[in-house]
Amino acid sequence: MEIIILCAFAFVAGFIDSIVGGGGLIQTPALLLSLPKVPIPTLLGTGKIPSLTGTSVAAWQYGKRVEFNAKVLVSVAICALIAAYLGAQTVSLLDSKVLKPLILFILIAIAIYTFLKKDLGNSVSKEISENKMMIYGGLIGLVIGFYDGFFGPGTGSFFILAFIMVLGLDFLNASAYAKVINCVTNIAALSAFIFNKQVLYHIALPMALCNMAGGLMGSKLALSKGNEFIRQFFLLVICLLIARYAYEVFIKN
DSSP: OHHHHHHHHHHHHHHHHHHHSOTHHHHHHHHHHHOTTSOHHHHHHHHHHHHHHHHHHHHHHHHTTOOOOHHHHHHHHHHHHHHHHHHHHHTTTSOGGGTHHHHHHHHHHHHHHHHHOTTTTSSOOOOOOHHHHHHHHHHHHHHHHHHHHHTOTTHHHHHHHHHHHHHOOOHHHHHHHHHHHHHHHHHHHHHHHHHTTOOOHHHHHHHHHHHHHHHHHHHHHHHHHOHHHHHHHHHHHHHHHHHHHHIIIIIIO
């Protein structure tokens, strides 16, 4: 029964994550609540397998419709991969609770900015040189990649907003880039969890199939609906993330 419930949450997580990220908002709490006696690093490692499979399917769907700049993509991916691996190795050493108030503040600022700026991500907002895109993208990959390996929830949403605000992409292209980079960070983090034997495969593999199905459905819907739909979905996920972190900061603790 626990596996069936977790598979249902994995499907929803894959659907949401494929559009604007934030699948960890659904999947990570489901694992924590369903398996309270399992160490948190093991639960995070278990969740990385379905996250990777669902994100990979979504990235493949976007890749058929979006033209990537290979140099920018590789530079961001390399930085994010290294940072995510370091973040996953650090998760057992640091208390993630210290990050939650800061993340809550950042999420509130993101929600207000996105809501007020109606044209955010509706089109490519600025043209910057390829070299600058590689440098700025690399810095984005380092910061958000480390966060993904260390904690995770909301990584896709953070990547999308960073790609829009810093690199000037629209929501559709930012989502496509975010999916590919998120695959890389998931691989890096998962390799660390596997090395440390912190994965429950009998739970992760069924969840992976359901996350893939959700990712396929969500990415097709995002591609057909376009930028405004993704923007609205992005706002919804950010609000859910705010509610989740507010609960953990002000009530749970």
